[in-house]
Amino acid sequence: MHPIPAVPPYRVVGLETVGSTNAVALDHAYKGDAGQLWVVAGRQTGGRGRRGRPWASEPGNLYASLLLIDPADPARLGQLPLVCALALADAVDRMCGTHRLVRLKWPNDLLVDGAKISGILLEAAVVGEGRRAVACGFGLNISHHPELADYAAADLAGLGYRVTPEIGFGALAESVSRQLDRWRHEEFSGILTDWLSRAQGIGMPIRVRLSQDELHGTFVGLDEEGRLLLRGADGSMTTISAGDVFF
Incomplete structure (x- = not known):
């Protein structure tokens, strides 16, 4: 080294x-x-x-x-x-x-x-x-x-x-x-x-794999603390603190 x-x-x-x-x-x-x-x-x-x-x-x-x-x-x-x-x-x-x-x-x-x-x-x-x-x-x-x-x-x-x-x-x-x-x-x-x-995927459909679940929706952006904002098909908004994103 x-x-x-x-x-x-x-x-x-x-x-x-x-x-x-x-x-x-x-x-x-x-x-x-x-x-x-x-x-x-x-x-x-x-x-x-x-x-x-x-x-x-x-x-x-x-x-x-x-x-x-x-x-x-x-x-x-x-x-x-x-x-x-x-x-x-x-x-x-x-x-x-x-x-x-x-x-x-x-x-x-x-x-x-x-x-x-x-x-x-x-x-x-x-x-x-x-x-x-x-x-x-x-x-x-x-x-x-x-x-x-x-x-x-x-x-x-x-x-x-x-x-x-x-x-x-x-x-x-x-x-x-x-x-x-x-x-x-x-x-x-x-x-x-x-x-x-530099963000990839804003406005795109994504799925987010959580520890016990998987959510689908549109990647809206981040909130003021950097948490992901996911809009569901019914228009509801979910705030996610941790997860794996797939496009």
Whole structure:
């Protein structure tokens, strides 16, 4: 694994192989780490997606998690997946030299021509003295991509962009730092507007898979907290906080 660039004021731990960068980050939190810590790995043996689905994590892609401790009032943490998705979308443009290459699928998937190029997983835990630790995990398909059962997938190399994981991490770390500063010090409405400007599928029929159900309707947009608004065939509006969207 090549040296990982420093990203002050954040600290960086670079590892060759881990089970999961999120798990390593949360382990640091349980041991009293103050946060502001990036964990970057060349390979994951136990990478996970949403709902515990396995995520292929072989060398050549970017695998990184940022540990935050008490990043915001708990009521605002539902906004964080959108902040992370917007940061990664901006980072992809920076590392590829493109303008608005990716579209965003709620809440935090990045798409290019309808194919998924990333995975973002946020995991939270309460650690010593009631501190809330959040691991923001990013996986970006740089050199290769997994074959997914429910989605088309792609990678930057296959799309014609020559990027290394080290360049990718530098762009990601800078973008995440900038978007987190916005989130902490400005109204969320600005981030929400930027997210919506990249949104895929507004006005389209979608289905949303929940933990115990599946809903069908029209993707109207997001509410002021970033929750999905789904209009049913009877005109009723449903607000959804978490789910998998399919077009």
